[in-house]
Amino acid sequence: MLKRKGLLLVVSGPSGAGKGTICKELLKQNDQIKLSVSATTRKPRNGEVDGVNYFFLEKEKFQSMIKNGEFLEYAQIYDNFYGTPKAAIIECLENGQDVILEIEMQGARQIKEVYPEGVFIFVLPPSLNELKNRIVGRGTETEEEIAKRFSCAFEEINQIVNYDYFVVNEDVSKSSKEVESIILSEKNKVSRYKNNIIAKFKEEL
Amino acid sequence: MLKRKGLLLVVSGPSGAGKGTICKELLKQNDQIKLSVSATTRKPRNGEVDGVNYFFLEKEKFQSMIKNGEFLEYAQIYDNFYGTPKAAIIECLENGQDVILEIEMQGARQIKEVYPEGVFIFVLPPSLNELKNRIVGRGTETEEEIAKRFSCAFEEINQIVNYDYFVVNEDVSKSSKEVESIILSEKNKVSRYKNNIIAKFKEEL
Incomplete structure (x- = not known):
């Protein structure tokens, strides 16, 4: 059997995109994944x-x-x-063991510098308008803060280029399944395991 | 909605690793995927x-x-x-529409040159011995051919570095599911869709 290291999943994106709900759903469906505290x-x-x-x-x-x-x-x-x-x-x-980390975008950037082999997932809102509605709906921010958030959102979305994957958060269960697929497929990536694979077959020669 | 192009899945690997059975199972479970003829x-x-x-x-x-x-x-x-x-x-x-192409390794190399955005999957046998057993079991090759195949197999496995993903073919249903995850996750890859994503959100500004 091929020994595979756990994956560090870094879930980030604009505030209000729904990274928290996706992580919660993912953890509910996959109790082998650990949430970083x-x-x-x-x-x-x-x-x-x-x-x-x-x-x-x-x-x-x-x-x-x-x-x-x-x-x-x-x-x-x-x-x-x-x-x-x-x-x-x-x-x-x-x-x-796989570890998931929900974090705002500045933190994700720092992590990428020290742990580039992490899997960086960007959670997108279905639209900017929907993002605004969600932030308004939370009722935790002032009007001024909401306006500021909204005007930053597009700039934040441009940072997607620093991420490996995106998930459009329209339906939390669908989004969580997409993250599951990302985890599975990363465990089949040649770039992660090529040395182990070649070494394993070499033993048989 | 984000418009996503279909994926070209190129499934290759040493003869006897089981690329054919995996593709068959995958197509049985996913009738929206097209097999290249x-x-x-x-x-x-x-x-x-x-x-x-x-x-x-x-x-x-x-x-x-x-x-x-x-x-x-x-x-x-x-x-x-x-x-x-x-x-x-x-x-x-x-x-x-996604298209799957089962092909020997030389063909896969040619395709990679002209269509590098394809998803290149390498099917591995569980072990070299298992590979030998399978080729012997097929009963279509002479002893000499079998010996030649086996001696090439390790060299062939070294070519895995030119592929994006690997699938260890121990259980065809598990392998087929792994390929499904690869397809799903590739549709969430930032590098494929970043321009579409940024353009889509820009429209809203």
């Missing part, structure tokens, strides 16, 4: 569990982890840090 | 139907098609020519 220095909110929603860290700990290169990516938002710890993910991948 | 100058055998098993052509016609560049690939085997006519395939692809 981010670390943060912000305080837990009501009901949030350490190690499930986030790893809640002290600022000193977070900063020393930055210094030691222990994050795949991190960002500071106002007073708080958010980041993706490297060690747990790498361990899963080495054990052949 | 080869042209030949050899005479039809009992029960062979023109346009189904082969397009049976006169040698003069075949040679004028070669001259006019009407083949994706062709080869002469002893006195007969075999080739893949381009026009019918290109028409299908333009109409968004």
Whole structure:
């Protein structure tokens, strides 16, 4: 049998495109895929569990982890840090387990620099108008923020060229199945496994 | 809706790896995929139907098609020519229909030169020994031919580096599903559709 490393799936795209719902559906249908848990220095909110929603860290700990290169990516938002710890993910991948990471576009860019063998998936809204409707529908943003988001959306979509795959999020179940196909097909990619394949057959000679 | 061109799937690999059985299973499960029919100058055998098993052509016609560049690939085997006519395939692809082409490795190489956007799939036997057993089992080759095939097999497997995907043919139904995933995921590849995507969203601005 061919030993195959796990895949790191990086799911990103414009805010409101629906990356969260796709990931949730994918995880529901595929319990062998692991969701990466981010670390943060912000305080837990009501009901949030350490190690499930986030790893809640002290600022000193977070900063020393930055210094030691222990994050795949991190960002500071106002007073708080958010980041993706490297060690747990790498361990899963080495054990052949696939890991999914839902992240905004700047984080995805950072990850691509340090882990280009990741599978980068861009979630597209069916249209810009639909994207706007979704952001309005969430009711969490002010009118000004919505206008700003919308005007950035096209520019964000242009960044699709840095991704491997896109998924048009019209139907969450269809989108999740498309991601499943991406995972399966990546496990059949020659560029990932050619050395293992050739070595395996060489043993028989 | 995003307009997506059909895919040309080129299924190749060492003789005896099972490309034929995988293609048959895939076509049985997916009647929207079209099988490419080869042209030949050899005479039809009992029960062979023109346009189904082969397009049976006169040698003069075949040679004028070669001259006019009407083949994706062709080869002469002893006195007969075999080739893949381009026009019918290109028409299908333009109409968004996927076409599958089962072909030996030299033909696949020729196709890659003229149609690099094809999806090149290499069918691997589970092991070299298994490959030998299958060729022996077919009972169509002499002992000498079998020995020759086997000694070439490892060299052939090294050519996998020129392919996009591999499928280890242990279980035909599993292999066929892997090819299905490859087809689906290729339709979500940014490199294929980025210009269409950006143009589509630009219309909305």
